Amino acid sequence: MKIEFSGAARGVTGSKHLLHINGKKILLDCGLFQGRRKESIEANMKFPFEATEIDAVVLSHAHIDHSGALPILVKNGFTGPIYSTHATRDLCSIMLRDSAYIQERDAEWMKKKLKAPDAEPLYTIADAEKTLSLFRSVDYKQQIKVCHGARVTFHDAGHILGSAIEEWDIWDDETSQKVTFGFTGDLGRKNLPILKDREQLENLDVLITESTYGDRLHEEIKDVEDRFAAKIVETIERGGKIFIPAFAVERTQEILYVIREMQHAGRIPQIPIFVDSPLATGATEIFELHPECFDEKLVKMFDRGENPFDDINGLQFTRSVEDSKALNQFPGPAIIISASGMCEAGRIRHHLANNISDEQNTILIVGFMAENTLGRKLVEHESPVNIFGEPHELKAEVIIFNAFSGHADQNGLLDFAGACGTPTQVFCVHGENTQMLTFRERLKKLKNLSQANVEAPLPGEMFELQQDKSWKKSSWRNPISQQLFPDLEVDPLRETGV
Numbered sequence: 001m002k003i004e005f006s007g008a009a010r011g012v013t014g015s016k017h018l019l020h021i022n023g024k025k026i027l028l029d030c031g032l033f034q035g036r037r038k039e040s041i042e043a044n045m046k047f048p049f050e051a052t053e054i055d056a057v058v059l060s061h062a063h064i065d066h067s068g069a070l071p072i073l074v075k076n077g078f079t080g081p082i083y084s085t086h087a088t089r090d091l092c093s094i095m096l097r098d099s100a101y102i103q104e105r106d107a108e109w110m111k112k113k114l115k116a117p118d119a120e121p122l123y124t125i126a127d128a129e130k131t132l133s134l135f136r137s138v139d140y141k142q143q144i145k146v147c148h149g150a151r152v153t154f155h156d157a158g159h160i161l162g163s164a165i166e167e168w169d170i171w172d173d174e175t176s177q178k179v180t181f182g183f184t185g186d187l188g189r190k191n192l193p194i195l196k197d198r199e200q201l202e203n204l205d206v207l208i209t210e211s212t213y214g215d216r217l218h219e220e221i222k223d224v225e226d227r228f229a230a231k232i233v234e235t236i237e238r239g240g241k242i243f244i245p246a247f248a249v250e251r252t253q254e255i256l257y258v259i260r261e262m263q264h265a266g267r268i269p270q271i272p273i274f275v276d277s278p279l280a281t282g283a284t285e286i287f288e289l290h291p292e293c294f295d296e297k298l299v300k301m302f303d304r305g306e307n308p309f310d311d312i313n314g315l316q317f318t319r320s321v322e323d324s325k326a327l328n329q330f331p332g333p334a335i336i337i338s339a340s341g342m343c344e345a346g347r348i349r350h351h352l353a354n355n356i357s358d359e360q361n362t363i364l365i366v367g368f369m370a371e372n373t374l375g376r377k378l379v380e381h382e383s384p385v386n387i388f389g390e391p392h393e394l395k396a397e398v399i400i401f402n403a404f405s406g407h408a409d410q411n412g413l414l415d416f417a418g419a420c421g422t423p424t425q426v427f428c429v430h431g432e433n434t435q436m437l438t439f440r441e442r443l444k445k446l447k448n449l450s451q452a453n454v455e456a457p458l459p460g461e462m463f464e465l466q467q468d469k470s471w472k473k474s475s476w477r478n479p480i481s482q483q484l485f486p487d488l489e490v491d492p493l494r495e496t497g498v
């Protein structure tokens with residue numbers, strides 16, 4: 001058995017981990033790379049493997065950095081099954097279509113504005129629809145056979161609706177041994193509103209763990225609600241608007257939930273609230289279909305006939321482009337929640353272009369912003385920032401609330417790893433270089449991992465299971481991955497032998 005790390009290796013986007021098991025190739029996630037336009041387009045176009053050689057995909061959750069390259073895989077000839085939970089399939093049915101629509105629009109824009117007549121979308125809505133026909137959705141805790149010798153079970157990850165931690169039971173013909181390995185996907189935080197908390201895997205031989213916040217601790221949501229409410233009130237008092245770039249799935253619904261709680265407690269005045277993202281509106285409807293993912297409090301609210309995503313004074317879901325544009329002329333204070341979460345696409349870019357130069361306004365950052373995204377530039381107070389090719393002075397107030405993160409922080413990640421048994425091998429993925437390397441050192445200090453080999457693989461590195469249950473790094477490294485990510489060559493910890 002071998003594992004090859006093709007994406008979200010020393011990075012947070014483009015999740016793709018390729019398992020070679022008993023002559024079959026199984027892909028864990030197939031996400032889009034996001035970030036600098038040129039580099040990410042190139043990385044998304046060049047798969048470091050042949051799509052036709054992949055036998056099946058197992059998808060941890062619907063976020064585009066985990067699912068968004070599936071239509072490229074299908075366009076390049078993949079015809080196998082895509083396994084996911086039911087809620088992930090339903091979310092993908094809107095998210096992949098939406099992503100295709102963005103790709104089509106992007107290609108049009110490049111043709112016109114960049115005078116690039118050959119610009120083609122990465123994939124089209126037709127490719128996305130073909131992809132959706134390959135989904136095979138299953139229940140949490142329902143073990144499925146993916147290929148000879150490989151079975152997987154989904155468990156709640158508590159990250160977004162439908163998100164799963166994967167528990168793999170494998171019989172490896174080559175070394176004649178049984179291997180249990182766990183893949184965290186994106187690991188959620190405990191005590192977040194809406195979703196059930198993440199579950200714990202035990203008795204693992206191998207762990208692949210995300211490490212997005214491997215070097216940071218989050219504040220608790222209840223601890224920041226005062227500050228959140230205060231910023232909303234302050235902005236209203238100076239006559240400004242509040243813009244919240246939010247992932248359409250999960251973050252938007254969480255923010256609505258929190259606003260509803262604050263409104264019902266009289267902590268914020270009643271003002272118009274707009275959810276200006278057709279995707280977020282569609283996702284909110286899908287949430288209502290999947291009570292199996294909800295925590296007890298939410299199930300009880302629905303049982304009482306309350307809808308926590310809708311029962312908010314002044315809330316409107318804008319659907320048409322005209323309604324969205326009309327918000328530019330909307331007088332007086334309002335809260336505008338819009339996608340995409342990292343401000344790389346969608347209506348939020350128009351709102352930011354029109355509003356970030358007004359010092360009355362506030363931008364509330366409630367999600368992770370990857371390197372080189374517009375969202376990250378706002379977090380770093382870069383000014384001016386380019387939006388649609390034009391510079392805009394950043395004068396609006398930017399406030400960051402990491403408490404809303406859907407990812408476990410360092411303690412949450414260590415709790416999971418510390419209770420997963422005594423694996424011989426741990427792979428850290430889905431983290432930027434520095435976070436991941438810090439996290440790797442923290443992992444090595446865990447009692448149950450004292451004998452484990454802890455790696456943070458570079459893109460294209462491959463590891464092979466040995467007879468003694470150890471994993472050996474192959475001298476071969478995928479040349480396409482290596483060529484796509486030349487900046488990641490330096491590994492300070494490896495060099496200094498820390």
Ligand SMILES: [Zn+2]
Nearest residue numbers: 061063159186
């Ligand atoms: Zn995610």
